[in-house]
Amino acid sequence: MAGETGNLTPKVQIKGVEKVYEGRNGKVVALNGINLDIHDNEFICVVGPSGCGKSTLLNIIAGLHEATAGEVLVDGVKVEGTGVDRGVVFQQYALFPWLTVEKNVMFGLNLRKDLTKLQREEIAMKYIKMVGLEKFVHAYPKELSGGMKQRVAIARAYAVNPSLLLMDEPFGALDAQTRTQLQSELLKTWEEERKTCFFITHDVEEAIVLASKVVIMSARPGRIKEIVDIDIPYPRTQETKMLPRFTELKNYIWNMVYREYLEVQK
Amino acid sequence: MNKKKKVDVVSKIPNWAWLLLSLLTAILVWSWLSSNPVTSRAFPPLTKVFGSYVKMANDRGVFWGDIASSLTSAGIGFALGFLFGVPVAFLMAWYRPVRNIIEPWIQFVRNIPPLAYVPLVVIAVGVGRAPQIIVICIATFLTISITVFQGVINVDETLIKAARVLGANDAVLFTRVIFPATTPFIITSIRLGISVALTTLIAAESTGANAGLGMRIRALSSSFETEPMMLYIIVVGVIGMLAEKILKFFERRLTAWQEKREI
Numbered sequence: 313m314a315g316e317t318g319n320l321t322p323k324v325q326i327k328g329v330e331k332v333y334e335g336r337n338g339k340v341v342a343l344n345g346i347n348l349d350i351h352d353n354e355f356i357c358v359v360g361p362s363g364c365g366k367s368t369l370l371n372i373i374a375g376l377h378e379a380t381a382g383e384v385l386v387d388g389v390k391v392e393g394t395g396v397d398r399g400v401v402f403q404q405y406a407l408f409p410w411l412t413v414e415k416n417v418m419f420g421l422n423l424r425k426d427l428t429k430l431q432r433e434e435i436a437m438k439y440i441k442m443v444g445l446e447k448f449v450h451a452y453p454k455e456l457s458g459g460m461k462q463r464v465a466i467a468r469a470y471a472v473n474p475s476l477l478l479m480d481e482p483f484g485a486l487d488a489q490t491r492t493q494l495q496s497e498l499l500k501t502w503e504e505e506r507k508t509c510f511f512i513t514h515d516v517e518e519a520i521v522l523a524s525k526v527v528i529m530s531a532r533p534g535r536i537k538e539i540v541d542i543d544i545p546y547p548r549t550q551e552t553k554m555l556p557r558f559t560e561l562k563n564y565i566w567n568m569v570y571r572e573y574l575e576v577q578k
Numbered sequence: 579m580n581k582k583k584k585v586d587v588v589s590k591i592p593n594w595a596w597l598l599l600s601l602l603t604a605i606l607v608w609s610w611l612s613s614n615p616v617t618s619r620a621f622p623p624l625t626k627v628f629g630s631y632v633k634m635a636n637d638r639g640v641f642w643g644d645i646a647s648s649l650t651s652a653g654i655g656f657a658l659g660f661l662f663g664v665p666v667a668f669l670m671a672w673y674r675p676v677r678n679i680i681e682p683w684i685q686f687v688r689n690i691p692p693l694a695y696v697p698l699v700v701i702a703v704g705v706g707r708a709p710q711i712i713v714i715c716i717a718t719f720l721t722i723s724i725t726v727f728q729g730v731i732n733v734d735e736t737l738i739k740a741a742r743v744l745g746a747n748d749a750v751l752f753t754r755v756i757f758p759a760t761t762p763f764i765i766t767s768i769r770l771g772i773s774v775a776l777t778t779l780i781a782a783e784s785t786g787a788n789a790g791l792g793m794r795i796r797a798l799s800s801s802f803e804t805e806p807m808m809l810y811i812i813v814v815g816v817i818g819m820l821a822e823k824i825l826k827f828f829e830r831r832l833t834a835w836q837e838k839r840e841i
Contacts, residue, residue, distance in 0.1 A: 408741075419744050454835065
């Protein structure tokens with residue numbers, strides 16, 4: 313089945329998506345005419361000023377919000393509500409504070425009837441090891457730092473093996489050092505499996521070092537302004553940020569985003 | 579420097595010693611009040627207050643019966659209030675129509691002193707144990723339902739989202755996310771409920787009860803027997819403190835995961 317459609321059908325098709333909120337001061341158009349195809353094994357980073365509707369778009373793909381118009385297809389199937397084929401990592405970690413690291417990672421696995429307890433534990437352990445937290449298996453979230461919490465959240469999202477990973481400014485609340493560290497870890501993980509990824513950030517450097525494509529959005533109403541191919545080959549590391557091509561791309565994208573930012577200020 | 583040293587001394591004193599110190603201070607203040615001519619009539623010497631135990635327990639033989647009666651009424655009333663209050667709180671949080679209809683009732687009845695609706699209860703069910711239980715049940719129900727309701731609507735929205743994207747349906751969401759997230763509020767509601775059950779005793783036992791702490795406090799007050807009355811008041815306070823200790827024990831086990839400010 314997959315062979316028939318092959319790589320011709322995009323993994324995600326966003327078709328004419330529009331989102332209008334009924335605010336107290338009338339209608340607010342958060343998203344307007346969004347069209348975007350995301351292909352298998354792509355790492356898409358979305359950048360844009362605050363209020364450009366990046367998070368709204370992610371929530372619509374996740375099935376947490378409904379689009380006012382248009383539709384999103386994942387593997388050719390229209391998105392209606394959430395599904396385990398789409399994993400989400402939130403900026404605010406969203407760990408269950410009453411569950412240990414292991415139980416948090418197992419949350420999604422525990423909802424699957426086809427796995428034995430042992431299998432679930434094995435899968436959870438695999439991803440806890442992947443994020444390097446094997447020493448904290450039985451710790452509660454309150455005992456972890458921000459960076460560790462987000463590692464647990466990433467392991468939890470990976471554990472249910474979604475075919476699409478949605479990340480909503482996952483490193484936005486972390487300090488600069490932890491942030492670069494988690495970027496490197498995410499790059500390493502991603503380069504192994506190349507799981508299709510839709511990643512929101514307002515950090516242009518972060519977008520370029522991670523993404524195969526950067527989507528620049530404009531604000532009010534949220535629209536796609538430009539899509540920039542990041543032609544720096546993987547594997548990438550923090551040293552990628554030293555390359556002249558990186559600087560070039562950064563200046564270009566930063567300029568576009570900055571202009572949007574000025575628009576919003578007006 | 580000086581201040582830091584003081585803080586060290588404070589943190590070195592163990593909790594039981596603090597409790598002892600608090601008790602000694604209370605006794606000291608009480609002794610002063612009972613030796614002061616202005617307040618001595620309201621605060622008889624503690625020796626006499628505790629001495630009146632013999633009068634109540636041996637001569638009249640009602641002391642332990644009063645405690646048992648009040649604990650029965652308060653216990654059953656509280657249990658029923660909790661049993662109704664928690665589901666109603668969840669229903670109010672889950673279904674908007676339920677909330678819109680029931681919440682105003684609760685807010686309305688909540689501020690009426692129980693003593694005011696005691697006659698209605700007696701007219702409805704007569705005298706005896708039943709009206710006592712009903713009055714305590716109403717009072718605890720109101721407190722518990724409002725507290726738990728606040729807890730449910732304050733559950734972090736992103737936790738619900740996180741559970742949904744991991745494949746949780748409504749039933750899973752309720753049992754594995756909303757319910758555990760609400761536990762701290764349920765424990766708080768129990769704490770407030772116990773307090774309400776005890777403070778409602780006097781009203782509840784003014785329904786023609788023939789035993790009970792509240793009923794006895796009223797009776798002793800009208801016969802101007804200050805010493806045994808004070809003894810009974812102290813008993814109510816001690817019961818409240820013991821209940822709190824037991825609750826603390828369970829709270830530590832159930833909500834150890836919670837991020838708490840160290841004081």
